[in-house]
Amino acid sequence: MVKQExxxxxxxxxxxxAAEIFDRDGFSTASLTAISSRAGVSNGALHFHFSxxxxxxxxxEETALTRLLAVTNGAPPLGTSRVQLLVDVSHALADAxxxxxxxxxxxxxxxxxxxxxxxxxxxxxxCWVEETLRQAEAEGELRRGTAVQDAATAVVAxxxxxxxxxxRDPTWLAASTVTRFWRLLLPTLVAARxxxxxxxxxxxxxxxx
Amino acid sequence: MVKQExxxxxxxxxxxxAAEIFDRDGFSTASLTAISSRAGVSNGALHFHFSxxxxxxxxxEETALTRLLAVTNGAPPLGTSRVQLLVDVSHALADAxxxxxxxxxxxxxxxxxxxxxxxxxxxxxxCWVEETLRQAEAEGELRRGTAVQDAATAVVAxxxxxxxxxxRDPTWLAASTVTRFWRLLLPTLVAARxxxxxxxxxxxxxxxx
Numbered sequence: 307m308v309k310q311e312x313x314x315x316x317x318x319x320x321x322x323x324a325a326e327i328f329d330r331d332g333f334s335t336a337s338l339t340a341i342s343s344r345a346g347v348s349n350g351a352l353h354f355h356f357s358x359x360x361x362x363x364x365x366x367e368e369t370a371l372t373r374l375l376a377v378t379n380g381a382p383p384l385g386t387s388r389v390q391l392l393v394d395v396s397h398a399l400a401d402a403x404x405x406x407x408x409x410x411x412x413x414x415x416x417x418x419x420x421x422x423x424x425x426x427x428x429x430x431x432x433c434w435v436e437e438t439l440r441q442a443e444a445e446g447e448l449r450r451g452t453a454v455q456d457a458a459t460a461v462v463a464x465x466x467x468x469x470x471x472x473x474r475d476p477t478w479l480a481a482s483t484v485t486r487f488w489r490l491l492l493p494t495l496v497a498a499r500x501x502x503x504x505x506x507x508x509x510x511x512x513x514x515x
Numbered sequence: 516m517v518k519q520e521x522x523x524x525x526x527x528x529x530x531x532x533a534a535e536i537f538d539r540d541g542f543s544t545a546s547l548t549a550i551s552s553r554a555g556v557s558n559g560a561l562h563f564h565f566s567x568x569x570x571x572x573x574x575x576e577e578t579a580l581t582r583l584l585a586v587t588n589g590a591p592p593l594g595t596s597r598v599q600l601l602v603d604v605s606h607a608l609a610d611a612x613x614x615x616x617x618x619x620x621x622x623x624x625x626x627x628x629x630x631x632x633x634x635x636x637x638x639x640x641x642c643w644v645e646e647t648l649r650q651a652e653a654e655g656e657l658r659r660g661t662a663v664q665d666a667a668t669a670v671v672a673x674x675x676x677x678x679x680x681x682x683r684d685p686t687w688l689a690a691s692t693v694t695r696f697w698r699l700l701l702p703t704l705v706a707a708r709x710x711x712x713x714x715x716x717x718x719x720x721x722x723x724x
Contacts (some may be wrong), residue, residue, distance in 0.1 A: 332629045334544040380600070409684065417679050419624030420541045428680065456695040461698065462685070464669060470626055470679050471637065471672065486665040494702045 325411040335355035370412020397507035404479040579621020597651035606716035613688040622633040
C-alpha cells in the first residue's frame with residue numbers, strides 16, 4: 307500500500323516535471339533525461355511509468371483535460387445566469403492557465419503540428435463555450451439579434467489568445483485582462499434584463515492547482 | 516547581374532521553404548537538409564546564403580515583419596474612419612495569415628519559448644492596434660466610456676486566437692469569422708455617429724502573398 311502510494315506520487319511528479327520541461331524546451335527537443343532529472347528520479351524509474359516520450363505527452367494531455375473539466379464542471383450557485391457562469395469559468399480558466407503548467411501545456415498541444423491531434427483541449431473548451439451560450443439563448447439571456455456562433459467565436463478566440471500570449475507575458479492571464487474583455491463584450495451579448503452580469507466574475511478565486 | 520538575380524531568387528525560395536518546413540516540423544526539429552531539399556538546392560547553396568539554422572529563423576522572422584508592415588501600413592482611402600481601418604486591416608491580416616506561410620511562421624515565433632524573443636510580431640501587431648485605437652479615440656470615434664486598453668485587449672487577443680486556431684482549422688481565418696467578431700464588438704466600441712462601420716471590411720481582398 308505504502309509502495310503503491312509512493313509509485314502514484316512519483317507518477318504525479320513525473321507528469322508535472324514533464325510539463326515543465328515541455329513548457330521550457332518544446333515538445334520535440336525535450337529529453338526524457340531532463341524530465342527524470344527534474345523529477346529527481348532515475349531514467350529507469352521514468353521508463354517504469356512511461357515507456358516512451360509519446361506516451362508521456364499523451365498522459366500530460368489527459369491530465370490537463372481532467373483539470374479543464376474540473377474548471378468547467380463546477381456547479382454554478384443557484385440563480386446564477388448562464389452568461390455569468392461563462393464569465394466566471396473564463397476567469398477560473400485564466401487563473402488555472404496562469405498557475406498550472408500541466409493545463410497550459412495541455413492547451414499548447416492543441417497547436418502542435420508535429421503530432422497528430424488527440425484530445426484537443428482548445429476544441430473541448432470551444433464545445434463547452436458553445437453549449438453554455440446555447441443554454442443562455444434558450445433561457446432568453448442573450449440580446450435579441452446576437453447569434454450564439456458570433457459570441458462563441460469571440461469568446462474562444464480571445465481566451466485562446468490570452469492562453470498563447472500569456473506564455474511570454476503572464477499579465478494576459480490576469481483577472482483585469484479577462485474583465486476588460488467582458489466589459490466590452492457584455493453590452494452586446496446579454497439581454498437588457500441581465501445588466502447585473504459581473505464582468506469581473508462572482509466566484510471566489512479557485513484554489514491554486 | 517543575371518547571377519545576382521538568380522541568387523536573390525534562390526534566397527527567396529529558401530526563406531519560403533524554411534517557413535514551410537518550420538510550419539510542418541516545428542522550429543527545433545526542422546532540419547536544414549529538409550529545407551534545402553524542399554527548395555530544390557544543395558546543402559552547400561543553403562549554407563552559402565544562411566550559415567546556421569538560427570540565422571535562417573531570424574531571416575524568416577524579418578521577412579514576416581516586412582509582410583506585416585505591408586498589411587498595416589497601407590494608406591486608408593480618404594474619409595475612412597480609424598475604426599474602419601482597424602476592421603479592414605484585421606481582415607487583411609487574417610487573409611495574409613491564411614495565404615502566407617512566412618507570415619504565419621513569423622507570428623508563431625512570438626510563442627517559441629526555446630528561442631530568445633527578437634522581433635515579436637504579435638507585439639508589433641499589438642502596438643499598431645493600440646496606436647490606431649488611440650487615434651480613433653482622439654477623433655471622437657470611440658463610444659463614451661470605452662477605454663482604448665479594453666478594446667486593444669479584445670482585438671489583440673482575438674486576432675492572435677484566430678492566428679493560433681487557424682493552424683489546425685483554417686476557417687478561423689475566414690472573412691466570415693473575423694466579421695462575426697466585429698459584429699459583436701462594434702456596437703460597444705464605436706460612437707453612435709459611426710454606425711456605418713462595416714464589420715465585413717470595405718477593402719478589396721488583398722492579392723495573395
